Amino acid sequence: MIRLPRFSYRAPRSASEAAAILAGEGPDAALLAGGTDLLPNMKRRQQTPRTVVALRGISALRGVRNGSGLTIGACSTLTEVVRDGRVRREFAGLWQAAAQVATPHLRNMGTIGGNLCLDTRCTYYDQSLEWRRAIAFCMKKDGTTCWVAPGSPRCLAVSSTDTAPALIALGAKVRLESAGGDRLLDVADLYRNDGVRYLARRPDEILTEVRLDPADGIRSTYWKLRRRGSFDFPVLSVAAAARLAADGTVESARIVLGAVASRPLVAADAAHALRGGTLTDGAIRVASAAAAKLAKPMDNTDFTLHWRKRVAGEIVALALREIRGDDVRPDRLRLARHGLDSAGI
C-alpha cells in the first residue's frame, strides 16, 4: 500500500477558524474537503502539505439554500448536489455535470468545492513518485520540463473539473473567504490557463460557496466525453446554457469547453454567432465549428489528441441540439454508457 506522508491535521469548526489557520500556515497548508483528489495526490507525493486543514467539520459549508437563485455550500457532496430537486429542475447542466463525476462512491465523498478546485491533470504528472523519478519529474512538480511539449514555457496539465464548465455556462459565482475578508468571483475568473497556478484563489482563501442566479428560463446542459461510463475524468466536455424566446430566438447563450486546456475555455465567438437567430441545424453547425476551433488538446489524457480535437464539434453540436429541445437521450446513452438518472438515486 502507498502510505500518506506525514502531516499535521487541523479540524476547525468554522470557516473563519479555518481561514485563520490558513493565514498562519501560508502555502504549506492544504484544504481537505472530501479528500478524493488531495489524498491520492499526497500518496503519490504530488502534494506534500505540512498541514492539512479539514473542512468536513464545518457544517455551515454544507447544504443547498434558496435565496435569490441557489447557494450551494462548498462542502456539499456531489451526491447531495445531484439529489437536490432544484438543481435538477432548474440547472440541468450542473446536475448533468455533477452526476457524471467519477463514481457513486467518489461522489459520496467528493464535494462541489473540491471539484471546482480539482488539481489539473496530466498523464506525466498523475503518477507515483517512483514513476515521476523515472522521467526525471516534470514542471508541475519537482522538475523543469513540460514533457507534454518540452518547448512549452508553462505547464500544460488539463483542467478536469466537470462542474466548472457547467457553472461558468450558468454564470455562477463563488465566494472566497480569508482572514482578511471575502470576495465574490465569477467561476470563469477562478481559473488561469497555467497547469501549475491554475486557480485565482490565493493560498489563504477558502472557497466557501457557489452562487447561482435564478435560472429564469435558461436552459443548460453538460456533455462529457470519456472512455468509460464511470470513473474517468473528461477528455473533452461541453457545457452550454441559453435563453430562448418563445419563437426559439436565442436571447443569450454561453458555451464552455472543458478538459482541452489548463482552464475551462469560454467559446464566446460561437455563442455570439447564435445570438439573435434560431438554433437551426446550420446555426448549430457554424457554432460547433467555431467552438471546436478553441480546443487544442495535448497528448496528456486518455485518447489521442487528434481524435479529441476532431470530435469536439460533434459534442458541441449534441449540447446545442439538447438546448434546442431535441430528444438526445439515445445519444446520451451511447456516449455516457448509461442514463444519468441512476446517478441521483
Added chain:
Amino acid sequence: MSDGRFDLVGRPRRRVDGRGKVLGETRFADDLTLPRMVHMKLLRSPLPHARIRRIDASEAEAHPGVLLVLTGKDVPGEYGILPVSQDETALAVERVRFVGDPVAAVVALDEATAADALALVEVDYEPLATIATPEEALTTPEPRIHAYGEEGNVHKRAAFEFGDVEEALAGADLVVDGVYSYEGNTHLPIEQHASLAAVEKDGHLTLWSSTQCPHYVHRALQKVLDLPAAHIRVVATPNGGGFGGKSDVFNHEMVAAKAAILLGRPVKICLTREEVFYCHRGRHPVKMRMRTGVKNDGTLVGMTLQTLLDGGAYGSYGVASLFYTGALQTVTYRVPRYRFEGCRVFTNKPPCGPKRGHGTPQPRFAQEIQLDTIAEKLGMDPAELRLKNVAEPNSLTANWLRIGTIGLAECIRRVVDASDFTGRHRKLPHGRGVGLACSSYLCGAGLAIYWNKMPQSGVQLKLDRSGLVTVFSGATEIGQGSDDVLVALVAEILGIEPSDVRAVTGDTDLTPVDLGSYSSRVTLMMGNAAIQAAERARALIAEAAAKRLDIPRERVGFGGRRVFDVEDAGRGLAWREALVAAEEMHGTLGTVGSYTPPRAAARFKGGGVGPSAAYSYSAAVVEVEVDPATGWITVPKIWIAHDIGRALNPVSVRGQVEGSVYMGLGEALMEEQAFRRLPARLSGALVHKFPSLLEYKSPTTHDMPDVETVLVEDPDPAGPFGAKEVGQGPLLPIMPAVSNAVYDAVGVRIHEVPITPDKVLKALDDRARGGPGRYGPDGFPDVEWPEALRVPPPWEGGDGNATNDPERKRAAKLEKVKRT
C-alpha cells in the same frame, strides 16, 4: 450418484467458497498476520536498461526501524518458470532491464518505514541503450538484453511446415493475405500480489502467497534458496483473481523467503497496483501475417502464419507463448496444410507471459477476421463458411493435435439462431452491425513445464467415522471455482452433500502435487483425479456396506447421504454408519487418485505445445453501433455459445463465460499495456504509460452489455463426467467478433486491438480517400526465419515426426529399438 443419474452435477448450486467471499471472510495473502511480522518493500529500477555500478545501502540500513537490506548478491540464484529460460534473479545482479525491475529490498518494522528507507538506498547506474519495440529488437543486436537466446535480442524462433502450403495456396481459388496487430494487455486481478514468509518451529520455511502455481514456486524456492524441497512449504492462498498473472514465480516471493530466513521473523510484502503492472507476464503484443487459401465453395486448402512477439525483458512463459501463437488455428477448422513461423524478442519492458487464452487470442483475432473477409469475397454467409470447415470430431489436425468431441457447429448454429445473425448481417442500417467469430481452447496443456512422467494432478481423500470427507488437492482456487468442482465431484460419487466435504488445496506440505491453476487444466485433470480417488473410496465403502446389508456389492447405491440397496432403497445405512462399517472392515480410510494426460500424437520437436486431452469450443455474435462521425463504438449485446462438454455447475460455468466476455471486450475496445518514450535528446526514459487502475482502461459495469449465454453440452470422454474447460475459451471470439461487427456496421476493417474510435475514424478517412478502409499495421517486419521443420500431416502419410530433423529421427529410432 446412482445408475448414472446425477444428484449434483448439472444443477446450478451456490459455490462452496461463495459464502466466505461474499461475507469478506476469505483470508487472502495480505489478510494474514503473524506474531513478530515485519514488512518488506522493493526498490525498483527507474531506468529501462542499465548496468549497476555500485549499490550503497548503508544509510538505509542505519535508518531507524530498518532490519535488513538485501541486494542482488544476497540472493544470486537464477530461476525462471521454464527450464529453458532461467534468466531471472530475485534482485538485479549487475543489470536492470526495465523500469520496475527489482534492485533491492528493505525490511522494516512497518511498511511506511520500509518505503521511506527505499529512498536511502543509493544505486549508481550506467545507462544502456534501450529497446522499445520488437522491430527495434530485430535491428538492434547490441546491447543484448540477455546473453542467452538465439542471437542479438532474438529470444526464440520457431518454424514448422505441415505439408507443402505454397502448393496448396497456388491451387486455391482465393488467397487472402493480411497483417494484423494485437496490443499487449495485462490481467488486472483485483487482488494485488502478496506474500508472507516465515520460518516455522520445525525450522522449515513456509511461504503463503497469492500464486496460481504453488508447485512451481516450490521448485523455484528450492533452487534459489538452495534448500531441500522437503524443508520448504508453499501455501497458495485464495487468489483474488489470477488470469495467468500469478502463474509465474515472482521476485517478491523469493526475496520475502530469503529475508524471513535471515531475520528469523515473518516477512510480509503486498505489492502496490503499480508494481503489479511491472510484474505483468500478461498478453504479448503480437504482429501477425496470415495467408489463407480457399476454394470457391469455401473449403480451406491451406494457411500460413507468421508471428512476432514482444516478449519484454525476461523469458517467463514466453517460449510456450510463442509456440501457442501457432498451435490452435487448426483445431477449429480443417486446415489441410499449414505453416507457422514465430519469433519472440526481448525489449526493455515488463516481461510478457500467459494471460487468459495464452498466446492464442492474437492469431485467433487474425484468423477470424480473415475468415470474415473470405466469406465476403466469396459471397458466402460467414456462419456457413465456418460450418463448412468445422474440424471433424475424433480426428488429427495437420499439426498432429488429437481432437475429441467438437461442439463448434452446434455453437455456431445456436448463437446464429439466438442473435438472428443471418437475418441481420449485412442488412442492418449504416452504423449498426453484427459480427461472428469462433474459437477453441485446450483443457490443460498436455505437458508439464518441466519434463517428467509423473501425474500432473493428484488427489487424496480422508474419510472417517465423523462422516466428514476431506479432499486434498494441490490445485489452487483463483476465483474460477476449482474448490467447488473438487468438492462437488467427490460428493456426487459418494452420494453426499457438498457441505459434507472439506477441501484442502494448494499446500505443498499437505496436498499431493497438482501443477497449478493455468492452461484450463484443473477441472479436467484434478477432476479426473478426484473421481478416481472418490471411486476408490466408494468401492471400500460399498464392500463394507454390502457385507452389513448382506447384498452383492453391485447392488450398493449411494445417494441422499445414504448407502443403500438399489433394489430395495429403504434398506441401507446412513452415511456415517456406512463409514463406521468401512473403517471397521478396512481400518483407517484413505484413497488417492491421479491423472496424467494421454500421450500426444505429435513427435516433432516443439510438438509438445498444443496437445490436450480435450478442446472446448465457442462461438460469439457481437452487435455494435458505430457513429460514423466520431467512430464511437457501442456494444448493446453479445451472444455466446460455449461447448462445455458437460456443465458441472451451470451457474459457475455461466459466470466464467460472462467473465471471459467481459475481459475479451476490454481487450477488444480499450485495454493497452502501453509504454512511453520521452524525446531521445532529452531523456532515455521508457516507462509504462499509465500503471494505474484509473488510466489503464478496463470496462466498468456501465460498459458491459447484456450477454446471452448458451451452453452446448456434448460430454467428452476425456473430461470428468464429460466436462471441458470454460475459464479461457469464451474470451477468444470476442475481439475478432467486435472487429467483424464494426465492419458490418460502417464498412471498415480494424486489424488491430484495441479497436478504438480514433482508429475507426482513420479507417473511415482512408476509405473516403479511396483507400481500402482499413486500420492496421502496414506490413510484417523482416525476420530471418530458420528452416522449417517439415512434418507431413496425418493424411499425407506422416507419422508425427519431422522429415528434416535427423537428430530427432535418430533418437526416435533408438527409442523404438529400446522398446522392442
